[in-house]
Each structure stands twice: as C-alpha cells, then as structure tokens.
Amino acid sequence: MSIHKFGTDIIALLYALVKAVQVYDLNNDVVQTAAKKIVYSLKTLLNIYSSVQLVRYMDYVFFNKQRLRFEIDGYASLQFIHDKLKTLGIKSLSFLPGIDKEEMIIFASIFKKKKEEFTNGYSSSGFKRILVEFSTEEDEVPDFLREGERIKRTYFKALKVTRNLMQNLWMNQPIDVKSSRRIIYNLIDSLTQDEFGLLTLTAIKNLDDYTYNHSLNVGILSLALGQRIGLSKKSLAKLGSAGILHDIGKVALPKELIYKSERLTNEEWELLKKHSDYGIKEIVKARGLDETGLISMTIAYQHHWNYNGSGYPIHNKNESPILFSRIVRICDSYDAMTTPRMYQVVPYLPHFALRVMWKLRNVWFDPLLTKVFIQLLGLYPIGSCLELNNGEIALVIRQNQGYSEQPIVKIILDKDEKKVDGKVIDLSMNSGIKVIKPIYAQKYGVNPATYFM
C-alpha cells in the first residue's frame, strides 16, 4: 500500500463515520463499528508514523505530506472531507498515538456541525489525541508545497530535452534516448506531487518555441488526464512519451513550412497533414521498437483521427482510435487552440476552447474523456483572466475540485483597471463575487506568466 492509498482509506473511513453520526445515535452499532474501523486503521498507521496528519491547503488535501489526488471515482469522500475542513476553517487535523474509539466518536459528532459550534465544541471537549489547527487569514504555503522551484526545473529540463530531441532529428544528429526516457518519469513524479504545478506551466505559452512547447504541453496534459482517469504508472510513461512525440513527424517536413507565418495554401496544408504518417519513422529513429516506441507510433498516426471516424490520415471508419490516441487528440486540440501561432497571434481563450470542445464532443472528441478533461482543468483553467461582477479583474491561480465554475483567483486589476497586488479569493466560498466573463489579459497589458514564475 502506498501512502496515497492509506490516505484515501482514512478519508473514506472518516467520511463513513461522520455520515453515521449524522444519522444515528452515538451508541448505535453503525457508529460504533465505523469508529472501530477508523481507529484500527489509525493505530496501524501510527505504528509506522509518529502521527497521522491531514492538511488542507486551497483545494489540496495532504495526508502525511502526500497530496491526495482526486480521481474519477471515489472522490465523493475526499470532496466531502475537503469541503468540511474548508468550511470549518481547519488547516490541519492530527491523530496521535493512543487514539481511541470514544474520542473519535465525540470528534465526529462535533465535526458534523457548523463552524461556530465546532470551534466551541472543540475547545471545550479537551481532545488529547486529536489536534486541530485552525486556518488564519494568511496561511503560509505548507513546506512540502514549496516544490515550485523543482517543478519549474523539471518543466524546463523537459522542454530542453524535447527541443534537443526534435532538433537532432531535424539535423540527423544522434539522439539521447536515455534523457528522454528519464524525463518522463520526472514529469510523472512532479505530477503525482502537484498536478497543477505543471499544468500552470503549460499555460505559459512561448511564441518563439511553439513546436517544442506544444509537444511538451501535450505530453503533460495527456499525463494529467491519464492520471486523473487512474492509469498505471507504466501506462502513463508510454502515454506521456507518446504525447511529447505526437507531432514528431513534423521534423520530416521543411522548416519553412513549419515556421511559415502566413496562412497555408491548400498544397501546403496537405503536406503538413503528412506529419501524422511521417511520425512513425521518426519515432523509430527517436525511440526504437520498444513498447513505448511501438505505442507512440500508433498514437502519432492516429492523433488527428476523430471520434466519429473522420480525420486524417484517411482510414476505415470502423477503425477507431485507441484510448491513448483519443486522450492526445483532446490535449493536442486544446493546446493548439489556446496557443498563439505565427498566423494566429490571438489564440482562443481556454474557456472558449473548452466550449468548442464541449460542442464537438461525440464528433471530434471522446465525450467521456472531454468531461474528465473539463473536470481536470475547470471551466476557467489556470491562467484565465476573468471579469468579476464587482468590476475587478482577476487571474485564475487554482482550480477548485468539484466546482469547475468557481476557481480560486487573485485580483490583478481594481475597478479602475489599475494594476494591484490584490487578494486571493476562493469563488466557491464567496457567494457575493461571481464571474461575468473571461477576457484577454493582454487587453490590459498583463502578462499572466509573470504571476506564475
């Protein structure tokens, strides 16, 4: 069992106990059994760890410093505990050795209540083995979340590896296969720690480096979506590599075509489409015929196949793209739509890209994966600039799991459109403030990247 598994178990047991005390008398068997179960698990864990601690920070819940991820199923319990911790203003909850059933039940009986009652109940009950730390106005980022630097290093190292790989293929130079194998695992590790760290970096688009940036971003988005649907690490490694390699066939095309700044002619467009075919041989060069190479080939070949059987290269309609190709299809389109290009200086706002994708689910995109993708990014993905109903302009800095329309934002312009270092507001907690519409940050001369780097 991984720490993550222990954590989700404890969350599920706590959820069950709180639900039980909401419905039954404290002496009822259901309550007693639920309490016995969680105490047993806690005791087992306290054999290994000196304490068991749940920490909430923004929409994250950490279990002994390991972030618990929201996954497509079973997140009702995590959602519930997270929301509970948030509304009760709890920053951390620690269970200490010696915890017993009675203390656990009393705690659950006040945990189900409203904030004020909980605060009073907690201070008057004199808990010895359950410690609560309340949030303050300006909570510090927990130590273990200060991984930002490391994640940035991983991202930019991955960018460098991607650039080297493509440039070397372009110039027929030898390939460093080892570093591209290695970087995938670094990305997976970073993502396991904090998926939004990497996702934030994919929102920073670099016009000069489009091809490399895009390739890496598709790799990262695919990994995040793959992780969200619960793929194994082994599959993630293949999917991530394939995501990065999806457009590798472009290195077989003339550079002038790839970097052309005007709209493409029909002939040029037909030639560009060949990148799906050319991907196969470039992947053999870059990767060889190992499992990852073999699967990446198919994904490169299928990444412009649509859900309804259309798309290129032309294929038999009843030949449908594999799951991994459908994932890359979504991530590729999203990143392409939201990234400025030489011939499309103003890209789609992420929100509008998602709306287009929502419309085309079942047509171009796998409808179920589209849903999970939107759950993952939220309707206003990180980096989105929003006009609020109080006249202020805010930047989305975090997602709120389960509240895809109410992210956590930072005010960047006041009512008079004057730049400010404004407050951070959780829109799901603040009923007064609402999103009017997403807008281009550039309109106000704001570069969102400066807030993330």
Place this chain on the structure above:
Amino acid sequence: MESGPRYIIQSLAKAVKVIQMYHINHPSARNFYNPLYEKITIYLKDHPVIEYQIDQFIISNRGKAVYKEDEKETSIAFRLFRNGIRNISFISGLSFHELIKFLKIISKISKDEDIALELWEGDFEHINFYVVEEEDEVIDYKVPDFTKMDIDYDAKLREIIARENIDLSIPIKPNLAPDELQTLKNQIAEAEQTSGIPLAITTLISYLNTEKVHEIIDILKELLELCIDNRNFYDAIRIVNKLSEYPDINPVAKFETEPIIIGFKDVINTTHQETFNEFMNFISFFSKKSIPYLVRLMTFAKLKKRLQDLRKAVAYVAQDDPTTLAILLQDQDIDVLVNTIAILGFIKSNETITLLEPLMNHHNAAIRTEIIIVLTELDKAVRIARYLDDDEEIVRIKALQSLTRLKYTVIYYDLLNRIKSKTFRNLDFAEQREYFNCLVANGGHEVITQLRKMLFKWVFFRRKRYSVMRKLSAMALADIGTGHVLDMLRRGAKRRNKSISSACEMALRKK
C-alpha cells in the same frame, strides 16, 4: 529486533556486496538474499511498510540512522543518493521476484548505470521510491517576452464566438453518470492491457493500405523478426500476409535457412498447442528451398500427431510436386528418408512410385514400412502384396493391414492358400490374426463357409496344434458378427469337442 529495519537494510547491503562479487544466481548470493527475503516478509506481516530515507552516506528509518558507510565505492547509501534516490519503501505483499529484480538493479557496478531510471522502468508494485533530479545542470528559464500589441481584443473575442457559434448560456456539466464511469473504466482496463507489437502492426498495415512506403515495410520486417524471436507466430502471419501482397517482397526468405529452421525445435515440442498450430500456418508461407531443413527439423518431433502435421505442412510447401523431395531420397539418414517418404504419401502423384522405386527393397524395415503406407495412400495393392513375403514380420503385418484397408479381393484365394499351408503355423499369432482380418475384409460371403469349415473341422487324434486355427476362425467369425454367425458360434460353444467349444466361447467373450 533481529528482523527490524536496521537488520533488513544491513542484510540488504551485504547481499548487494555478494551479488557484485559473484552473480545473482551464485549459491553464495542466494545464501544472502533468501534469508533477507524471509526477514522482510516477517517484518511486513505486522507492518504495512518499511520506509528508508537516503542520505549521502546514511540510511535512516523513522528518523534513526540504521546504516552508515562512508566508503563511496561500497556504500549503498551513496550509490542510491548519487542516483537521486532519496527514499525507498518496501510494501507488504513484496514478492521474491520483485526483491531479486530490485537487488539486480541496485547491484549494477558500471558508472553509467542509471539506477533511478531502471527502478522506474522496473515498475515495482511493492517498492516505492522518490527521486530528485541532480541539480548540477544549469537550466535557465525566464518569463517569455511580452509586448503589448495593438489589437482590439474585444473584437477578436466576438469574432471567435461568432465563428465557432458559441452559445455562452449553454451549461457545461462535466460530471460522469454512473454508466459513463463504468464504460470509461472498461476502456481503461482494456488500454492497460494494450501490447505494442500487435497494435503497431495494425497501424503499419493500415498505413500501407493507403500507400506503399518502403520505410514502413522495413519496420514491419523488423517487427516480423521480433515476432519470430518471441515465437509469436500469430502476429508474424499478419505481417507476412500483408507483405505477401507485394510481388517484389518475400517476407519469409530470411527465415529459410538451416540454423533458423532447426532453431524451431522448441516450437514443435511446445506445450502450447496454439503456438504450434500458428507455426504450421507460418511455415505454409515457406518456399521449396526450406524443405530439406524442415525435414531435418521433423526428426526432433516428439509427438506423432505433431510429426504428421509437419509432414502435411511440408507436402503443402512442396506444392504437390514430388520432385523437390527427390534429392532427400538419397540421404543416408534413416529418419530423413522415412519422413521424406511419408511426405510423398501426402502428395498424391504418379511420379511418386517412380521416385520410390529404388527404395522398395531398402534394407531398413522402417523404410519399407513407410513405403507401404505411401502405397496404401496411392491405392497400389499389387505392390503391397509383394511385401507378404518380406523377411520382417513388422513389414508383413503392415502389408496385411494395408490390404485389409484397401479391400483387394483378388488376393482372397492367395490368402486362403497361405493360411492353409503348413508354414502358416510357424507365424506369430499377431500375424496370423492379421491374415484372418485380411481374409474377412477381402472375402465376400464365401468366407463364412471357409471359416466355419476351419472351425468345425474334424481332426484325428485331437491334434493340439489345430486349436489355434479354430481360435483364429472363431475370432474372425465373431468379427463378422451377424446374427446368423453368432448363432453358429453359440452352438459351437456347446459342442463336446473341447477345442471347438473353448474357441467359440473365447470368441464370444471377446465380442
């Protein structure tokens, strides 16, 4: 505390040292890791996990140092630390196989070994680890340049909304319904099983269906070799089928060499029947060039059924042209000769007889027997009859069996005479019995009269030797088995003559 975290990490360090000195399979190494696995298992019975933190020279557990070694060459702490590994945990359920794989990886001596990468790719289910990237490489990154452009962003926004026909009032509810969740989970389970080779083959074939590209054909050829190496004939055939569409490509030519074909001896005796069947399909693509090697390969077959299948497959490869096998008929190896003759049996051609002619009286009985089988296939009873006087009983029996099968009525009186001759009594019972079988098969109605005569014949002095003839006749009659004949035997069983009644009884019993 003999099985605690300290003891475990110390034993692990020792095991690594010994594996480096000898080899993972060396008995001395086993003496270290077998007990190590036991210790870990015992510990993990009561604890869900053992977690170690790695420092440059120190490994600790729950904050306490449990291993310390400053010598860089021998320190496992240093070895792991240098590779960026900062934490390792063993989780309850750890298998022996996993532990060995883990030990193998961390025991690698070469400086270029990337232990972290290998551990990642090892995909351990019950070993977790945490890796940090080395910080020595300079990676500079900066906020991308940003220049405010003179663009009417609001107009752009309206333009996009109009172009894409976006209706902002449409709610987006990304939650999955329970049935959708189940569908997705099924798809995920399937995706987790995806195997690269068959998938890539499908893709490459799909590509070739739109366009003939030499590079793609080359990749398929390489995959074909991989498939053959992995004894995956199912996918190999998919490739061969596709590539056979191109007249200028012979995808199997590469495999029609003696060493490769003889190398298939593991396949012909595989316990996996499906693999063998697919292999049979695969060799059907071979050319005549492969025949001599395939015939030699047959000599390794351990199962009769498989041998027959192989012979049939080679007959197919020979494309009903027996001349391709002619050269093999001069071989000195008896097994090769027998197999070649057997294959000829599957090729029903008139030339076969001409080819076999020189071997008809071969000194080896196995060859003569095999020839009879072929002659039977070709319905050449006259030829077979010649073997009734063969020196070897096994050959004669084969000939009788063949004549029984073929129904060669012309031979009836010849058989009857032979049975009645004095020399007949010198034959073994088995052969005598075949004579009677053959007689019945080729005899028509008249045979019953003859058998009855022999069964009930009145003999002076109750000659004992004649009782064998009675027995054989009674058994032959029982084989005919019509109601009339059986009645006759029942009556015979009541006769006072002991030798007659016992022959009849025995025949009825065997019935």
